[in-house]
Amino acid sequence: MFKKKDKFFMEEALKEAFLAYKEDEVPVGAVIVSSEGEIIAKARNQVIKLNDPTAHAEILAIRKACQIFGNYRLIGCKMYVTLEPCPMCAYAIVLARLKEVIFATSDEKTGACGSIYNILQDKKFNHQVLIKSGLLKEEASVLLKNFFKQKRTK
Numbered sequence: 829m830f831k832k833k834d835k836f837f838m839e840e841a842l843k844e845a846f847l848a849y850k851e852d853e854v855p856v857g858a859v860i861v862s863s864e865g866e867i868i869a870k871a872r873n874q875v876i877k878l879n880d881p882t883a884h885a886e887i888l889a890i891r892k893a894c895q896i897f898g899n900y901r902l903i904g905c906k907m908y909v910t911l912e913p914c915p916m917c918a919y920a921i922v923l924a925r926l927k928e929v930i931f932a933t934s935d936e937k938t939g940a941c942g943s944i945y946n947i948l949q950d951k952k953f954n955h956q957v958l959i960k961s962g963l964l965k966e967e968a969s970v971l972l973k974n975f976f977k978q979k980r981t982k
Contacts, residue, residue: 830930830963833916837861837908838932838964840870845910845971848872855971856911858885860893863904867952869893885909886917890924901925912939912961918947920930921957928958932968 837859844857852861853873862867871888875881886909894900906928913921913929918940920931929941929948940947948957 829960831920832929833865834908834963835868837867837906838910838930840867841908841910841932842964842967842971844872845968847970848874848885849936849975851877853877855975856885856909858889858900858907858909860889860926861906861908865915868896868902868905882916884914884917884957887920890920892953894924895915903927906930907943908963910964911930911935911972912943914940915940915945918945921948922955925955930960930963932961932963933965933972934961 841857841859845855848857849855853876857872862868869889869892871885871892873885873928874883874888886907887908893902893905902924906958907921907926908930910932912931912935921958933944937942938944948959
């Protein structure tokens with residue numbers, strides 16, 4: 829199901845998530861890859877740092893990639909993200925016309941790629957996005973669990 833290059837791109841997203849962890853942000857990282865297989869943009873959660881509730885890794889990566897492409901559409905691109913996107917991020921993915929989203933671990937509370945909703949494949953929208961999940965799930969899950977465990981003990 830997953831290729832060697834998929835693992836490489838998710839490892840890059842995990843590096844971003846780890847940077848978020850070190851910055852005391854919820855450890856989520858995202859990478860956008862072009863149809864040619866090159867990384868266009870990387871980002872991590874920066875909600876606290878930027879005082880912006882929309883500063884999720886996915887949104888920031890989409891913004892960077894759109895600036896690089898000079899277009900609000902990211903046709904043929906894939907996103908690798910360490911946590912299942914929330915509704916806000918999922919709809920931004922649809923609007924950006926990403927081809928595919930690969931996420932590491934599900935978010936049973938706010939995930940909008942199959943957990944509580946599936947915005948990416950809702951036929952009511954004029955674009956649907958392919959979804960794959962579970963790539964490096966354990967690594968992403970451990971990072972998130974450790975982050976929230978540390979928060980509860982402070």
